[in-house]
Structure formats: C-alpha cells, structure tokens
Amino acid sequence: xxxxxxxxxxxxxxxxxxxxxxxxxxxxxxxxxxxxxxxxxxxxxxxxxxxxxxxxxxxxxxxxxxxxxxxxxxxxxxxxxxxxxxxxxxxxxxxxxxxxxxxxxxxxxxxxxxxxxxxxxxxxxxxxxxxxxxxxxxxxxxxxxxxxxxxxxxxxxxxxxxxxxxxxxxxxxxxxxxxxxxxxxxxxxxxxxxxxxxxxxxxxxxxxxxxxxxxxxxxxxxxxxxxxxxxxxxxxxxxxxxxxxxxxxxxxxxxxxxxxxxxxxxxxxxxxxxxxxxxxxxxxxxxxxxxxxxxxxxxxxxxxxxxxxxxxxxxxxxxxxxxxxxxxxxxxxxxxxxxxxxxxxxxxxxxxxxxxxxxxxxxxxxxxxxxxxxxxxxxxxxxxxxxxxxxxxxxxxxxxxxxxxxxxxxxx
Numbered sequence: 001x002x003x004x005x006x007x008x009x010x011x012x013x014x015x016x017x018x019x020x021x022x023x024x025x026x027x028x029x030x031x032x033x034x035x036x037x038x039x040x041x042x043x044x045x046x047x048x049x050x051x052x053x054x055x056x057x058x059x060x061x062x063x064x065x066x067x068x069x070x071x072x073x074x075x076x077x078x079x080x081x082x083x084x085x086x087x088x089x090x091x092x093x094x095x096x097x098x099x100x101x102x103x104x105x106x107x108x109x110x111x112x113x114x115x116x117x118x119x120x121x122x123x124x125x126x127x128x129x130x131x132x133x134x135x136x137x138x139x140x141x142x143x144x145x146x147x148x149x150x151x152x153x154x155x156x157x158x159x160x161x162x163x164x165x166x167x168x169x170x171x172x173x174x175x176x177x178x179x180x181x182x183x184x185x186x187x188x189x190x191x192x193x194x195x196x197x198x199x200x201x202x203x204x205x206x207x208x209x210x211x212x213x214x215x216x217x218x219x220x221x222x223x224x225x226x227x228x229x230x231x232x233x234x235x236x237x238x239x240x241x242x243x244x245x246x247x248x249x250x251x252x253x254x255x256x257x258x259x260x261x262x263x264x265x266x267x268x269x270x271x272x273x274x275x276x277x278x279x280x281x282x283x284x285x286x287x288x289x290x291x292x293x294x295x296x297x298x299x300x301x302x303x304x305x306x307x308x309x310x311x312x313x314x315x316x317x318x319x320x321x322x323x324x325x326x327x328x329x330x331x332x333x334x335x336x337x338x339x340x341x342x343x344x345x346x347x348x349x350x351x352x353x354x355x356x357x358x359x360x361x362x363x364x365x366x367x368x369x370x371x372x373x374x375x376x377x378x379x380x381x382x383x384x385x386x387x388x389x390x391x392x393x394x395x396x397x398x399x400x401x402x403x404x405x406x407x408x409x410x411x412x
Contacts, residue, residue, distance in 0.1 A: 011049070011059075012029055013046050014029055014034065014045060015042075016042060018103065021107070021108060021369055025039045032056065033056040034056065034059050035057070035058050036059050036061055037058075038060050038081055039064075043067055044065040047059040047060065048060050070096030075090060078158055083149070084149065085147065085150030085152065086148075088397050094127045097395065098121040102118070109375070111372070113376040113379065117385070121392050125246060126395070128395050129396070130164070133165045133184065135161060135164050135168060137161075137171050137181050139197075140155040142157075143177060144157040145157065145171050159172055160173075167189065169183040169184070169192070169207050170183075176197040177197050178195050182195065182238060186226050187248075188224070188225045191224075192207060192222075193210045194212075195210070195212070199219065211237040215236070231280075232307075233303070234274065234303045235274055236299050237299065239273075240300060241273075241276075243393075243394075244393040244394065255403060258360070258403055261335070263288055265335040266291075266335050267281050267285055267291045268291075268294065269338045270340070271294070271340045274295075274300050275303070278293040278314055279307065281336075282311045282313050288313075291313060291314045292315050293308065293314055296319055317329060321346070321352075325352025325353065325355075326352060331356075333356055337362070339362070341363075341365070343367045344367075347373065360406070360407055361405070362403065363405075363406065366399060366400075379409075385404060386407040388404045
C-alpha cells in the first residue's frame with residue numbers, strides 16, 4: 001500500500017482512455033499502462049504517480065487541462081487526490097457514473113466470458129449522497145474517526161461522511177479508544193454501534209444497542225430490525241445486510257422476477273445470510289414446495305432461524321455451500337437455484353449447482369469480474385446468460401450490483 005504524494009504541478013500530461021474496473025480510467029505514458037483515479041474518459045490531465053510496478057503505473061489526476069462532459073465539483077471536501085479513498089466518482093454526475101458502471105460490466109462480460117452485451121445500470125433512490133446505512137470508521141492514534149486513503153492504511157479523519165445515511169449514529173466529531181467504530185441504522189430506525197471502545201452514558205442513550213467486535217452485546221439490543229415488504233428480519237451486530245436503504249427491496253424484486261418460481265418447486269437459496277431471499281421464495285413455492293437455505297456464518301444462521309422459524313417449507317442448512325453441494329446435502333435435483341456469493345464469486349460451487357440440473361439459476365453479484373468468470377464456467381457446463389439487470393446501489397463508488405439469470409442452453 002502507498003500514500004498519495006503531494007500534488008506535483010510538473011507531472012506528466014496524458015490523454016485519458018476508457019474506464020476500467022476498480023474506480024479508475026486507463027491511460028498510457030511512454031507506452032506504459034497507467035491506472036488513473038479522479039479522471040474521466042476523454043479528459044486531458046496532469047498526473048501525480050502514486051505507485052510503480054514492472055508492468056503498470058497508478059496515478060492521480062491532479063490537474064484537469066480539458067474536462068469531459070459529466071465532470072462536476074466534488075461535493076465532499078475529503079474527495080480527490082490524497083484524500084479519503086471511500087469514494088471513486090465524487091467528481092462525476094450520477095447519471096454519468098451509471099454509464100461508466102455499465103461500460104465496466106459490459107467490458108468484464110466481453111473480456112472474461114466472451115459475452116457481448118450492452119448493460120444499462122438502473123438508478124436507485126437516493127442516487128448520490130446520504131445512502132449508506134452501515135459505515136465502519138477507522139480510528140487514528142489520536143482517537144479521531146475517519147476513512148483510509150486509497151490503497152493505504154493511513155487514516156483521513158473526517159468530520160462528516162456525505163454518503164453516510166443522515167440517521168446513522170453519530171461517530172464523527174467524537175474521540176474513541178478503539179481502532180474502529182461501526183455505525184448502523186436500519187430501515188425501521190434502529191441504531192447500533194459495533195466497537196470495543198469505552199461508551200459514555202450519553203452515547204449509549206443515542207442508540208438502541210452497543211455490540212463488541214466479537215459479537216458480545218455490551219448494552220441494549222444486539223441486533224436491528226430490517227423490514228422488506230412488511231416482513232421483519234433480525235440482523236445481529238455486523239451481520240450482512242445490504243447498505244443502500246432501497247437495496248433489499250430492489251434485489252428481492254429482481255430475484256423473484258428472474259427465479260419465476262411456481263407452487264411445489266424445490267428451490268435452493270445459497271449464501272442465504274439472514275434469509276432475505278429465502279422468505280420470499282418460500283411464498284412463491286407455497287406449502288407444497290421446499291426452499292433449502294444455506295448459510296455457513298454462525299451469526300447469519302442464528303438470525304435466519306429466528307426470521308424463518310414459522311415457515312415450514314424452509315429447511316436451513318448451516319454449512320458452506322461448497323460442502324453442502326459436494327456431500328449432496330441438498331438433494332439430487334432442484335428446480336431453481338438462487339445464489340448471492342461473496343465478492344470473490346462462486347467458482348467452487350458451479351459444478352455442484354449444474355449437477356442439480358435446475359431450469360433456472362439466479363446469480364446476485366457485487367463484483368462484475370467474478371460474475372463474468374463464473375458465467376464463463378457455467379457456459380462451459382451448458383448454462384447461458386438469459387437476462388441481466390444492474391443497479392447503482394453504491395453511488396459515488398465503483399461498486400455495482402448485478403442480477404443475472406441463467407438457463408440451460410438448447411443443446412444441453
């Protein structure tokens with residue numbers, strides 16, 4: 001990891017090329033590839049080199065000599081070269097950001113999976129600031145909360161994070177005797193802190209609970225309640241839940257559309273977390289169907305048991321997806337498989353899923369490169385991409401959420 005150097009007005013000038021996966025654009029300097037942050041395709045910029053390797057350079061655009069359409073003044077004072085690394089596109093109009101994200105997904109599909117497909121990234125409100133409902137702040141040696149610089153362990157103290165939800169517990173503006181503090185606010189207004197820091201009575205009174213980083217409840221409730229379509233979900237501590245306030249509903253709608261389950265179906269929900277998709281898939285298969293919900297994280301499994309205890313058609317499997325598939329714990333066949341794997345993808349699960357011969361696979365992905373690699377693996381085993389939607393659920397950043405639908409090829 002490196003720390004961005006001070007602005008070098010005498011740095012080299014380059015013409016910026018296309019956007020690339022990771023929040024930067026590609027340029028060339030003396031024949032060498034340069035990954036440039038804080039730029040837009042088509043711009044002419046002056047660079048400060050931040051990292052050198054034998055095969056490429058990394059750099060910040062420290063002066064814009066010719067701006068591209070879509071460039072705006074960054075609303076956050078911590079954005080820009082040498083600043084906070086939490087956002088990639090503060091300098092880009094939100095609509096243009098979505099266009100860039102679509103280009104990235106298309107490029108990854110083409111390069112890694114051989115799929116030529118234009119991708120339109122759908123806007124989700126809020127589409128710019130004030131959306132992130134879970135923020136983990138690092139704490140510097142002086143006790144000041146902040147966020148790390150890009151590709152660095154160095155902490156930038158912040159007084160206010162503009163992408164943080166306005167109802168998030170107040171973490172900034174205080175000092176903490178720990179290395180991190182996570183603030184959480186749920187869709188129902190529950191507020192939680194996750195930290196090992198000392199907590200005053202004043203701070204504890206502002207939240208519904210305080211949880212240690214090992215999951216121990218230190219005060220109040222140790223969980224928040226999230227609500228989707230009038231269904232309540234318990235999420236303990238730092239347990240996984242989508243961070244955009246509209247993400248859960250958006251993804252549930254896309255998954256149900258893609259899965260198109262029927263009464264009596266057998267459905268697998270893999271990497272199921274606290275049971276978000278499981279709950280609504282269970283409604284679709286009805287009392288005569290079955291949903292096997294697979295989650296290996298102990299905390300997520302405990303929450304899933306509480307969230308789904310009164311849904312008889314659901315069977316909870318507390319194993320890794322790979323082991324459950326390998327040991328045939330999920331049966332011999334399935335009608336539909338839904339999976340929402342971690343950022344690294346589901347490479348080791350692809351063959352096991354294909355062996356179940358589902359009529360449809362719905363893949364929720366937060367990384368377009370991992371998605372594209374897995375789509376190539378599915379294609380080699382007889383499943384093709386039948387539909388794809390993408391959503392801007394992480395405004396101002398390079399992250400994008402995709403929901404891909406796969407179906408057996410005609411020759412399978």
